Amino acid sequence: MTLAGATDTRSPSGGSAPLAGLAGEPWDVLVIGGGITGAGVAREAAMRGLRTVLVEARDLAWGTSSRSSRLVHGGLRYLEQGQLGLVRESLRERRVLLTIAPHLVRPMAFLLPVHRNARVPLWKVAAGMLLYDALALFRNVRVHRMLGKRALLRREPMLREKDLTGGAVYWDAQCDDARLVVATARAAMAHGAAVATWTEVTGFLHAGRRISGVQLRDRLTGETGTALAHTVINATGPWADQLRRMENPAVDPLLRPTRGSHVLVERGRIGHRGAITLASPVDGRVMFILPWDEQLSYVGTTDTDTDEPPESVAATEDDVVYLLRSVNALFPNAHLTEADVRATWSALRPLLAPGNGKAESARSREHLVAEGSGGMITVAGGKLTTYRVMAQDAVKAAVGALRERDGRPEPPEALTDLTPLPGGESAELGTIRGQGVELGLPLPTVRHLLRLYGTEAAAVFNLVREERFLSRAIHPGHPAIAAEVLHVARRELARTVEDVLMRRIRVAWETADGGAAAAAETAALLARELGWSAEETARRAGEYHPPGRSGAGYL
Numbered sequence: 001m002t003l004a005g006a007t008d009t010r011s012p013s014g015g016s017a018p019l020a021g022l023a024g025e026p027w028d029v030l031v032i033g034g035g036i037t038g039a040g041v042a043r044e045a046a047m048r049g050l051r052t053v054l055v056e057a058r059d060l061a062w063g064t065s066s067r068s069s070r071l072v073h074g075g076l077r078y079l080e081q082g083q084l085g086l087v088r089e090s091l092r093e094r095r096v097l098l099t100i101a102p103h104l105v106r107p108m109a110f111l112l113p114v115h116r117n118a119r120v121p122l123w124k125v126a127a128g129m130l131l132y133d134a135l136a137l138f139r140n141v142r143v144h145r146m147l148g149k150r151a152l153l154r155r156e157p158m159l160r161e162k163d164l165t166g167g168a169v170y171w172d173a174q175c176d177d178a179r180l181v182v183a184t185a186r187a188a189m190a191h192g193a194a195v196a197t198w199t200e201v202t203g204f205l206h207a208g209r210r211i212s213g214v215q216l217r218d219r220l221t222g223e224t225g226t227a228l229a230h231t232v233i234n235a236t237g238p239w240a241d242q243l244r245r246m247e248n249p250a251v252d253p254l255l256r257p258t259r260g261s262h263v264l265v266e267r268g269r270i271g272h273r274g275a276i277t278l279a280s281p282v283d284g285r286v287m288f289i290l291p292w293d294e295q296l297s298y299v300g301t302t303d304t305d306t307d308e309p310p311e312s313v314a315a316t317e318d319d320v321v322y323l324l325r326s327v328n329a330l331f332p333n334a335h336l337t338e339a340d341v342r343a344t345w346s347a348l349r350p351l352l353a354p355g356n357g358k359a360e361s362a363r364s365r366e367h368l369v370a371e372g373s374g375g376m377i378t379v380a381g382g383k384l385t386t387y388r389v390m391a392q393d394a395v396k397a398a399v400g401a402l403r404e405r406d407g408r409p410e411p412p413e414a415l416t417d418l419t420p421l422p423g424g425e426s427a428e429l430g431t432i433r434g435q436g437v438e439l440g441l442p443l444p445t446v447r448h449l450l451r452l453y454g455t456e457a458a459a460v461f462n463l464v465r466e467e468r469f470l471s472r473a474i475h476p477g478h479p480a481i482a483a484e485v486l487h488v489a490r491r492e493l494a495r496t497v498e499d500v501l502m503r504r505i506r507v508a509w510e511t512a513d514g515g516a517a518a519a520a521e522t523a524a525l526l527a528r529e530l531g532w533s534a535e536e537t538a539r540r541a542g543e544y545h546p547p548g549r550s551g552a553g554y555l
């Protein structure tokens with residue numbers, strides 16, 4: 001387990017803390033799950049002044065929240081389904097996230113081409129675009145524009161010209177999903193929450209019929225322990241029903257998840273320039289071709305009913321073929337084959353069970369908060385974009401339960417929409433950039449650091465100032481530097497080589513070998529922070545598996 005925050009008696013750089021750090025006085029709120037929902041709940045609860053702890057079975061964002069399409073968006077798909085309330089709420093949240101985390105959530109122009117006989121004709125796209133802007137109260141980065149065929153081809157010359165009738169350019173946002181979780185969890189810690197990673201809830205403690213705490217297991221050391229809590233919030237995304245069954249084996253499932261897969265390819269192989277929204281020529285579903293980094297693109301997503309366990313979900317061959325065929329139909333010169341796929345990632349959408357018999361992608365993304373027979377509050381459904389709203393609703397339920405329990409007054413509301421996440425104080429970015437340049441770091445490295453850490457890049461620069469050798473690249477094909485490994489271990493709870501390369505600095509996704517060449521050096525740097533022996537360091541480096549075509553690195 002790694003524990004940092006309010007009750008940590010040592011600095012967050014102090015390595016594994018004993019589970020005893022979570023025992024003692026009952027917590028006001030114990031949050032299970034360190035994805036975007038749990039991190040958001042912990043931030044909301046801590047900012048409302050509640051004694052809060054978050055426990056995550058693996059790493060922050062290990063689950064769905066590092067395997068999304070990385071969009072902060074209203075969702076054209078939901079617009080089509082007439083879920084206007086959800087779209088309006090998401091567009092408001094898009095504006096909030098662009099403001100509080102500008103380094104992680106970036107505006108992006110999307111091109112939506114329309115071909116003759118498309119499922120959604122051009123006039124309908126024009127009406128939808130107008131509605132999309134209207135639901136954002138025309139406060140988007142820019143309003144949409146309709147484009148004729150020539151203008152579309154000027155922007156994307158490799159698009160299929162045959163039958164192209166026109167299209168639209170509109171604005172949404174792309175985000176670094178895993179880093180958004182880390183920043184949100186750190187914001188919770190800054191407001192006094194404790195966060196324990198690699199700490200799994202294995203059972204509940206009871207006072208009468210009510211849950212009064214949890215049993216814990218440290219997944220890195222095998223150590224076990226307990227923590228007491230006045231309220232427990234289940235924010236485990238696609239694992240939510242597993243936890244609910246732990247509370248009451250007879251309970252009906254809240255979720256009916258679907259699998260969504262992505263493929264990562266070199267951008268040059270597709271030949272597109274910017275983000276593309278398309279109706280898949282295979283089945284008409286809305287999907288995306290999205291740029292990532294300077295050289296890469298990913299394509300997603302699929303939407304398939306499945307009952308596979310969330311921890312072992314991986315892209316199937318059918319998923320990959322479907323995605324590649326969809327791209328090839330729109331970019332006829334691409335001729336993508338499976339050999340072009342650098343990596344895949346897949347996850348389960350924690351969708352609420354429908355009961356309405358519609359096709360899976362027509363299911364509601366809205367969330368709900370439900371209290372179980374033992375008093376556990378489950379927050380389920382939703383999406384990355386709307387995590388703040390989910391967190392508010394879940395904490396409201398916890399505040400109600402605490403009030404009922406001991407009559408305490410309602411704590412003040414939290415200004416989560418106005419308070420920047422760590423690194424998000426955009427006014428200072430120019431000064432920080434200057435510091436990196438003065439230090440003599442290569443410009444791609446400065447750009448990379450600002451993109452990942454925002455103003456907190458200053459802390460990485462400080463490490464370099466103290467020890468010059470920390471400015472060296474940890475992988476020959478990537479601008480990431482050694483100082484970052486120390487930074488993410490000290491401040492961002494990274495504890496394994498995979499935590500670092502996959503979810504903190506993204507070397508795993510942005511290099512041709514999936515970060516393999518950086519594994520030994522990353523382990524050596526982590527060893528310095530975490531006190532690993534030479535033997536453990538070698539073992540940890542060997543445990544790193546790059547994400548492959550089967551997404552195996554995630555299993």
Ligand SMILES: Cc1cc2nc3c(=O)[nH]c(=O)nc-3n(C[C@H](O)[C@H](O)[C@H](O)COP(=O)(O)OP(=O)(O)OC[C@H]3O[C@@H](n4cnc5c(N)ncnc54)[C@H](O)[C@@H]3O)c2cc1C
Pocket residue numbers: 032033034035036037038055056057058059060061062063064065066067068069070071072073199200201202235236237238239243259260261301346347348349350381382383384385386
């Ligand atoms: C393919 C795909 C694409 C998506 N794209 C987008 C998008 O572009 N934009 C958008 O807004 N939304 C998107 N979503 C939805 C969004 O990603 C999810 O709604 C969101 O990430 C769910 O977050 P979560 O925190 O609820 O769950 P998770 O991120 O899955 O977190 C749950 C956590 O609970 C932990 N856990 C489980 N059991 C235990 C236990 N016993 N003890 C302790 N911890 C435990 C897990 O390890 C996990 O880390 C997408 C979803 C999918 C599947």
